Amino acid sequence: MKTNELNLSTKTLARTTGFFYLLIITGGLMSGMFVRETLIDPTDAAVTLRNIVQNESLFRLGFLGDLIMVLSDVMVSVLFYFLLVNVHRGLAILAAVFRLIQSSVLGANLINLFKPILMIQGADKMSTEQLTQLGIDVMTQLQVFDYGYLISGVFFAINCFLMGVLLYKSADFPKPIGIMIFIAGLGYLFNCMASFIVPSLIDISAVVMLFTAVIAELTFCAYLLIVGVRHRKKLIA
Template sequence: MKTNELNLSTKTLARTTGFFYLLIITGGLISGMFVRGTLIDLTNAEITLNNIIQNETLFRLGFLGDLIMVLSDVMVSVLFYFLLVNVHKGLAILAAVFRLLQSSVLGANLINLFKPVIMIQGAEKMSTEQLTELSSDVITQMQVFDYGYLISGVFFAINCLLMGVLLYKSADFPKFIGIIIFIAGLGYMFNSMASFLVPSLIEISAMVMLFTAVIAELTFCAYLLTAGVRNKSKESQL
């Protein structure tokens, strides 16, 4: 069985990538949906502040989920390069660069997520007026974090578009995988651009992004974990 520069078979490399891809999805869901989705209400600063104060440990665990997601994303960037470099080296490099740029923005943005934990220290000694001001500052901080996420989404959208082309051309993956990843890239780009340029479309763009991303990324991750790559008489050498 032929191996690549990492001395792994193509199927093993694909399944390893799928494992880290699953960590990204799991970390993102835990931190975004089950932690921030439960504790953060951008329309109610007082409730958000109370939720974070009363559930500080849970909020910290959400931060850990995001940190694991970012670290796994760096691994996936590198592993996808080795999986797809034989298709087109230039596009594979570009795809890796844009995904690493996304990881860099997400990593830097984590300070905005953790800052409320620092801000609430000593909150039990604050006056009502101080707590009101603190709640407003926390909401602003979470809004900054959300927009940092959207900025990273631009880099990720470009990565998905490039990945879509590479996967479509690759003999190791079904063409429909490349198509749905490319469509997901369009969804991510629409969501990010709408949030910055046409705020009235935020709800629609978020739904489009969620629909396309869930189908594409879950399908791709499942394929990597189960099939790895297409079964062929001879495995492609990366």
């Protein structure tokens, strides 16, 4: 059975990577869809402020989900390196570097997500005018967090390009997965660039990302957890 520098079988390493990959997806969905989507109204700062004040524990839980996601992303960066280093060491190092940079940007950006918690302390003693301004400030802080997230996405898109090539060349994974991850990088890059350069395309880029990046990553994660690596037929001597 083939092993690696971690002295794990390739299948065990792949499934361990899949576990942390699942934590990334779970943490991201919990914090993004089930917390921020519930509490934040992009069109109404007052409603957003009221929701956060009334559901502070839920907002903190969302922060925890993002923290778990970032920590798991660091693990996945390292595990993918060991999983793919035998395919091409240089590309594996580059892929790990770009994903670790993404994790660093995400980790640093978490302070922008937590800052509203600090800002709302004592909100019950504020005047109406103060609450109005506070709502605007909180909304601005959350927008800064969103754009920080998008900046990290550029590094992740490059990681997807590199990962796509490595997976395509690897004998351990089906070539379609490598193609899907490479295309996912295009989806992420389009979404990030549209948000910064052509905001009118944000809705279109979100749909493109859904049908490229999201499906690709879910498929890849499922493959890692269920299959691990592709079974190789033994050659008959």
